[in-house]
Amino acid sequence: MATLYHQVWINAPVSKIYQALATAEGLGRWWAPHTSTETDSGLVLAHGAGTEHGEVRMKVLDTTQDKRVEWEIISTHPKRSPASAWTGTHISFELTERENPGHWLGNSDEIPRMAVLEFRHSGWDENSEYFGFCNFAWGETLLMLKQWCESQ
Numbered sequence: 001m002a003t004l005y006h007q008v009w010i011n012a013p014v015s016k017i018y019q020a021l022a023t024a025e026g027l028g029r030w031w032a033p034h035t036s037t038e039t040d041s042g043l044v045l046a047h048g049a050g051t052e053h054g055e056v057r058m059k060v061l062d063t064t065q066d067k068r069v070e071w072e073i074i075s076t077h078p079k080r081s082p083a084s085a086w087t088g089t090h091i092s093f094e095l096t097e098r099e100n101p102g103h104w105l106g107n108s109d110e111i112p113r114m115a116v117l118e119f120r121h122s123g124w125d126e127n128s129e130y131f132g133f134c135n136f137a138w139g140e141t142l143l144m145l146k147q148w149c150e151s152q
Helices: 014-022 024-030 131-151
Strands: 002-010 035-039 042-048 055-064 068-073 090-099 113-124
Touching: 002 131, 014 024, 014 068, 014 090, 014 113, 014 131, 024 035, 024 042, 024 131, 055 090, 113 131
Parallel strands: none
Antiparallel strands: 002 113, 035 042, 042 055, 055 068, 068 090, 090 113
16 A cells, blocks of 8 residues: 655644644634534544535544644545545644754754644555545645645
8 A cells, every 4th residue: 555745844833733733623724614523433524525526534543732643534435536545544644843954054044943744645555546636636735734824
């Protein structure tokens, strides 16, 4: 199984990024409106992906304050939808703080440290027709998170 991977450097506190990822309200600020439902098996976050795709439901597997969020995709989708390849996959967000690469280059105008988001969407069939499409879409989605966190 394959893993989609993105590393995003964000000029914002890790606490702000964590809050944007860990709750339906936070996700709704930068991605799409989400709902939050407490089930017998735990918290489930969901958002509508459009009439052709249905609702994407993500079971929250782990939240570690200001460090980590992990979901399992528990929804199913029509084969014609890129979301059909998500069922049973896991999405994780790991947050750390690191020295700013601009600071390494001697740019004194740069802030010395930045938040680093390590994004992984694992459990993919690398032969999926949607593998590349979804990797690109995640890049665009994570850019929306970065822009929101840096502008608020």
